Amino acid sequence: MSRFAPGDKVRVIADFTRPGHVRTPWYCRDKAGVIERACGAFANPETLAYAKDGLPKLPLYRVRFAQRELWPDYGGGAGDVVEIEIYEPWLKATEE
Amino acid sequence: MTDKPGNRRYHDMGGLPAGPVENDDHEPDLWEKRVDAMMVCLGTSVADGKKLITVDEIRRVIEDLPPDAYDTMSYYERWVHSISTILAERGVYSREELEAKLAEVKARANEQASEGAAP
Numbered sequence: 001m002s003r004f005a006p007g008d009k010v011r012v013i014a015d016f017t018r019p020g021h022v023r024t025p026w027y028c029r030d031k032a033g034v035i036e037r038a039c040g041a042f043a044n045p046e047t048l049a050y051a052k053d054g055l056p057k058l059p060l061y062r063v064r065f066a067q068r069e070l071w072p073d074y075g076g077g078a079g080d081v082v083e084i085e086i087y088e089p090w091l092k093a094t095e096e
Numbered sequence: 097m098t099d100k101p102g103n104r105r106y107h108d109m110g111g112l113p114a115g116p117v118e119n120d121d122h123e124p125d126l127w128e129k130r131v132d133a134m135m136v137c138l139g140t141s142v143a144d145g146k147k148l149i150t151v152d153e154i155r156r157v158i159e160d161l162p163p164d165a166y167d168t169m170s171y172y173e174r175w176v177h178s179i180s181t182i183l184a185e186r187g188v189y190s191r192e193e194l195e196a197k198l199a200e201v202k203a204r205a206n207e208q209a210s211e212g213a214a215p
Binding site for chain 1: 103104105108109111146150152153155156159182185187
C-alpha cells in the first residue's frame with residue numbers, strides 16, 4: 001500500500017547520521033518536494049546491501065524538488081527541478 | 097537547521113564541486129572486462145535460494161572505502177575489492193584461500209616473465 005499519491009507535498013526526513021548503506025542522497029535530506037509518481041514497491045536496498053532478503057518490499061516514489069529548495073544559491077531558472085527516487089520510510093507528509 | 101555537513105559520508109558527494117568531466121572514450125583492459133563478466137556471473141548465480149552477490153552489497157563495500165582509497169582506486173579496482181570482500185564475507189572462500197591463490201598466480205606470472213626474458 002502506497003501512503004502518498006502524485007501531487008502530495010512531502011519532506012525528506014532530517015536523518016543526517018544514518019550509518020551504513022543509504023539510498024537517499026545527502027543533499028535532499030530535510031528538503032521539501034512533491035510526489036511526481038508512485039513507482040511501485042521494491043526490495044529494500046538498505047538491507048539487501050548486507051546480504052538480507054530486502055523484505056518487506058518498500059513503496060518507492062519519484063519526488064520532484066525545486067533546484068532552489070535544494071541549493072539556496074542556485075543561479076538557474078526558478079522552474080528548474082530535480083527528480084529523485086526515494087523510498088517511503090524516508091518521506092513524511094507536509095503542508096508547506 | 098539540522099544539516100550537519102560533518103556527518104556526510106565521503107562517497108555521498110552529489111552537488112559538490114567536482115571539476116571538469118573527462119569524456120574521452122577508452123577501451124577497457126582485458127582484466128577490467130573479466131571483472132565485469134565476473135560481476136554479471138555472480139549477480140545471476142543463485143546458491144541456497146540467494147544471489148551470490150547483489151549490486152547493493154557491491155555499493156556498500158565501495159562506500160566503506162576510506163576517502164584516500166576511494167579517490168585513488170580506479171573504477172574496476174573498486175569493483176574487484178568489493179567482490180573479493182563480499183565473497184569472503186559470505187564464506188565462498190576464506191581469506192587464507194584467497195591469499196594462497198594470489199601467491200600462486202603471482203608465482204606463475206613471475207615464471208612466465210623470466211621465461212620471456214631468457215635469450
